[in-house]
Amino acid sequence: MCIKHAPSNLRKSFQNVEKDLFKWFPGHMGKGLKQMQTKLRTVDCIIEVHDARIPLSGRNTDFKYKVSGIKPHILVMNKVDQIDPKFIPPITKKLQNECSNVVFTNCKNQKCKGVRSIFPLMQKLIDESNRYNRANEEDCCVMIIGIPNVGKSSLINALRNKFLRKGNAAPVGPVPGITRSVMNKIKICDKPLIYMLDTPGILTPNINDAETGLKLALCATIQDHFVGEDIIADYLLYWLNKQGVYSYKEVFQLQEHTDNILEVLTKICANKNKMLKIKDATNNSYVLKPNFVEAAAYMIQSFRNGSLGRLMLDEDIIEQK
Numbered sequence: 001m002c003i004k005h006a007p008s009n010l011r012k013s014f015q016n017v018e019k020d021l022f023k024w025f026p027g028h029m030g031k032g033l034k035q036m037q038t039k040l041r042t043v044d045c046i047i048e049v050h051d052a053r054i055p056l057s058g059r060n061t062d063f064k065y066k067v068s069g070i071k072p073h074i075l076v077m078n079k080v081d082q083i084d085p086k087f088i089p090p091i092t093k094k095l096q097n098e099c100s101n102v103v104f105t106n107c108k109n110q111k112c113k114g115v116r117s118i119f120p121l122m123q124k125l126i127d128e129s130n131r132y133n134r135a136n137e138e139d140c141c142v143m144i145i146g147i148p149n150v151g152k153s154s155l156i157n158a159l160r161n162k163f164l165r166k167g168n169a170a171p172v173g174p175v176p177g178i179t180r181s182v183m184n185k186i187k188i189c190d191k192p193l194i195y196m197l198d199t200p201g202i203l204t205p206n207i208n209d210a211e212t213g214l215k216l217a218l219c220a221t222i223q224d225h226f227v228g229e230d231i232i233a234d235y236l237l238y239w240l241n242k243q244g245v246y247s248y249k250e251v252f253q254l255q256e257h258t259d260n261i262l263e264v265l266t267k268i269c270a271n272k273n274k275m276l277k278i279k280d281a282t283n284n285s286y287v288l289k290p291n292f293v294e295a296a297a298y299m300i301q302s303f304r305n306g307s308l309g310r311l312m313l314d315e316d317i318i319e320q321k
């Protein structure tokens with residue numbers, strides 16, 4: 001079931017998101033894409049990072065045609081710590097048509113096998129390629145691409161920590177848009193000499209349905225205020241109920257599961273003291289009102305920090321034959 005079949009009030013607000021997202025492609029992203037294309041000649045391999053919670057939704061199709069092209073290509077599904085491991089084989093199978101080099105990583109774990117496996121895979125692919133215009137260069141250069149906030153900089157830092165034993169060189173943050181332009185080369189390894197290029201997160205210019213836009217927002221690849229915390233939280237509740245995931249009942253201390261977002265937000269406001277102090281002009285006193293925006297932000301955060309479980313939002317697409 002997709003959101004075409006959602007209750008009509010939900011469908012309406014979700015469809016407004018679709019209209020807004022169609023128009024949205026910030027200037028720095030267009031500039032970043034051009035910068036990436038001009039640097040293409042100087043790289044030997046492309047690593048595309050994506051969020052394992054949305055393995056099939058929201059990948060930028062422009063990358064395939066305008067960036068990765070003929071260069072060796074590794075597809076990294078990052079934040080694997082946030083999904084149920086049972087999804088790894090079906091995701092891999094589903095992605096195999098597009099890329100035979102799919103690696104799952106958790107960049108927050110120094111010991112992650114996926115992170116370690118990137119290095120030999122990358123070297124093998126570069127050795128097997130004819131390196132085009134770079135055959136005489138001593139160093140190897142790898143460009144990291146992907147939509148915002150999927151962990152591109154974290155991956156560079158994890159590889160650098162592992163193979164060069166040096167501290168972080170690429171800025172990391174919980175909100176999208178931390179890296180704003182194609183950065184200088186970052187050294188990852190001395191022997192062999194390997195550099196990486198961090199790039200700004202670039203969303204696909206065509207988010208072609210509201211549900212994809214809402215999944216992207218839930219995974220923090222689009223800033224919350226752009227879609228609206230209330231709408232993102234409403235979609236989350238819709239998705240949880242649709243999948244029969246009722247962990248939220250316990251997390252938000254509800255008696256029963258519900259499809260009424262106001263009921264959930266009101267409960268969060270009461271339990272987490274998310275209240276607004278509003279001046280009552282008639283008798284010059286203050287009244288407390290529920291702060292639904294903060295409650296919605298709390299609810300979204302509960303998904304992002306894993307309190308609601310290890311959830312993979314493309315579950316129904318993966319299940320389709």
Ligand SMILES: Nc1nc2c(ncn2[C@@H]2O[C@H](COP(=O)(O)OP(=O)(O)OP(=O)(O)O)[C@@H](O)[C@H]2O)c(=O)[nH]1
Nearest residue numbers: 106107149150151152153154173174177178179201
């Ligand atoms: N749970 C989890 N969080 C991660 C992982 N990798 C990165 N993060 C977090 O995801 C957020 C985004 O990480 P960044 O490395 O800044 O992502 P980016 O793709 O470079 O972001 P932009 O510069 O906005 O394009 C940060 O809060 C990281 O701590 C991971 O494997 N697991």
